[in-house]
Amino acid sequence: MLNRRQVIIAAASASILPQAAAALSVSESQSIVAALVTEVNAVIASGKSEAAMISDFAVLFDRYSDVPTIARYCLGADARSASPAQMQAYTAAFRGYIASKYGRRFREFVGGEIIVEGAAPVKSWIEVETTVQLRGRSPLRMDFHVSDRSGSHKFFNFIIEGVNMLLTERAEIGALLDRQGRNLDALTAEIGAV
Amino acid sequence: MKIAFALCLTLASVAACSTAPDGATVHDPYETRNRSVHEFNKRLTGGLGSDEDRSGPRIPQDISARLIDFADNVAMPGVILNNTLQGDFVGATSNTMRFLINTVFGAFGVFDPADIMGLEEIDADFGQTLSVWGAPEGAYLELPLLGPSTERDFAGDIVDVLIDPLGLFVTDDQLVVASVGSIAGRIAKIDQVGDTIGDVLNESADSYAQARLIYLQNRRYELGIEAAEVADPYADLYGDQ
Numbered sequence: 001m002l003n004r005r006q007v008i009i010a011a012a013s014a015s016i017l018p019q020a021a022a023a024l025s026v027s028e029s030q031s032i033v034a035a036l037v038t039e040v041n042a043v044i045a046s047g048k049s050e051a052a053m054i055s056d057f058a059v060l061f062d063r064y065s066d067v068p069t070i071a072r073y074c075l076g077a078d079a080r081s082a083s084p085a086q087m088q089a090y091t092a093a094f095r096g097y098i099a100s101k102y103g104r105r106f107r108e109f110v111g112g113e114i115i116v117e118g119a120a121p122v123k124s125w126i127e128v129e130t131t132v133q134l135r136g137r138s139p140l141r142m143d144f145h146v147s148d149r150s151g152s153h154k155f156f157n158f159i160i161e162g163v164n165m166l167l168t169e170r171a172e173i174g175a176l177l178d179r180q181g182r183n184l185d186a187l188t189a190e191i192g193a194v
Numbered sequence: 195m196k197i198a199f200a201l202c203l204t205l206a207s208v209a210a211c212s213t214a215p216d217g218a219t220v221h222d223p224y225e226t227r228n229r230s231v232h233e234f235n236k237r238l239t240g241g242l243g244s245d246e247d248r249s250g251p252r253i254p255q256d257i258s259a260r261l262i263d264f265a266d267n268v269a270m271p272g273v274i275l276n277n278t279l280q281g282d283f284v285g286a287t288s289n290t291m292r293f294l295i296n297t298v299f300g301a302f303g304v305f306d307p308a309d310i311m312g313l314e315e316i317d318a319d320f321g322q323t324l325s326v327w328g329a330p331e332g333a334y335l336e337l338p339l340l341g342p343s344t345e346r347d348f349a350g351d352i353v354d355v356l357i358d359p360l361g362l363f364v365t366d367d368q369l370v371v372a373s374v375g376s377i378a379g380r381i382a383k384i385d386q387v388g389d390t391i392g393d394v395l396n397e398s399a400d401s402y403a404q405a406r407l408i409y410l411q412n413r414r415y416e417l418g419i420e421a422a423e424v425a426d427p428y429a430d431l432y433g434d435q
Contacts, residue, residue: 073427077434104393124426135255137386149428156427162415163408166425170433171407175400 028153029126029146030119036064036144036155037114037130044109053107058099066150067095070157073166074173078184086184093192098169111135114142125156132160219422220410221333228336232402235341236395258382260304265379266315267296267303268372271359276318280326285316317416320357321350325417334406342409 043056061067071094072079072087079087112134119128125147132140145157157166173187180186222228253261270293277286292308292315300307309315324346325331332345343351361369384391398404414421425433 069427069431072431073425073433075432077432079432101397123424124429147428157425161412162421163411164421164423164425166427166433167411167423168404168407170425171403172398172400175398175403179399 024121024126024146024148025153026119026121026126028148030116030128032064032146032153033119033128033130033144033155034116036060037116040106041113044106044112050104050107054100054103057103057106058096061099061102062095064155066147066154066156067091067098069150070098070166070169071095074169075177075184076170076174078177078182082184086188089192090184090188093188094173097191102165109134119146128155220406221331222406223333224335228334228406229402231336231338232405234338235336236401238339239392239395253382253385258385261375261379261382262386263296263300263306263379264303265376265382266306267293267300268360268376268379270296270303270315271363272354272357273315273318275357275359276320276323276354277316279320279323280318282316282318285318288313289316319350320353321347322417324350325419331414334410336402336405342405344410344413347413 039060040057043053043060046053046056048056068091071091074094075082075090082090109132112132115131115133117129117131119126121127122145125145128144128146130142130144132142134140140161142161143159144155145159146153146155148154150156157164159165173191176190177184177187180190270289274286274289274293277283277289292313293303295308295311295313296303296306299305321344329346335343335345335348337343337348340351360372364372394404394408395401411421427433
């Protein structure tokens, strides 16, 4: 149990923190994407096995993105009626699912490199533009959307050549859920097994 | 004659494009038929990406890059024509330079010295020209062998074949070589992205819907059309508002 003083401190910090965190910064957004890209490039260049690269990407995904928000949005309206325990299990399974799926995509960039081009505010977030330089192929444009609404600067979406990860995964999770008769626990078990 | 036919076809097909209801991001009135074509295409490409031991493309990188460069160069007169039809004279001029440099110094386009000189291809096709002219996207289509398309893009593909000016510059024999090279280049391109396509087709719970969504988003991006739908998971927590 919290004592009275702790409650006051918690309430006070709760009223201060959102303001401190509200300073969504273009340069901060660009630097977290730059840091992410440096680490992704290092994984791509490491020449590790696919499984090892995927587990490296899972760590980076955790560190640099707002996983609970991404997971909830992709689940859609079904998240409204889910219990906290169900959401926790689903979010953990989703983390592995997305790291494995996009880890394999990023692994195809072997021999290539991601370069940060710049950042600008778009709607309520910061868009950080990057270019994926590939060996013997035309470069790809990849934008990261960064927000500080989770409490710190994290990316919550990326768009590769116009293809929006959140919208695409929301459709895919929706289809998986349909296949499982809209049973969230069954969905969690299925994506957790990937 | 061919041009007149292409013109008629363009007008007819654009007039026939079914218009999407306002705000709809996916307009797919032929879904049932499209889904059966999708099953056919999926069986056809069943081998793609299913090879567990396979890492990377089957065609060696060096050969496939040459095939793709040659095919791109053969397609260039058609691209330049579309740059011009869209009023993009900067693109048309730059692509003409590219075509001349690669044809003369790049062994008829087998190599791409223009790219090294910083002269990148400014892509254009007749589907894009129709979009620039204001034709609606029409319904989503999945075509046998060719895969995802729209009514506008399908009309564009046919017109591109009919108005290809390459025949004006080369003999019939050379045209055969160019066509074979073009097909080889297309196969090489599919081989390069085969794993990705195969993964999407084999692993998705609804590969038809995924292919449709990915194609439409990517194509609209290429055409410079602002995305109809954005995702703000902080304002719209469950994406259902």
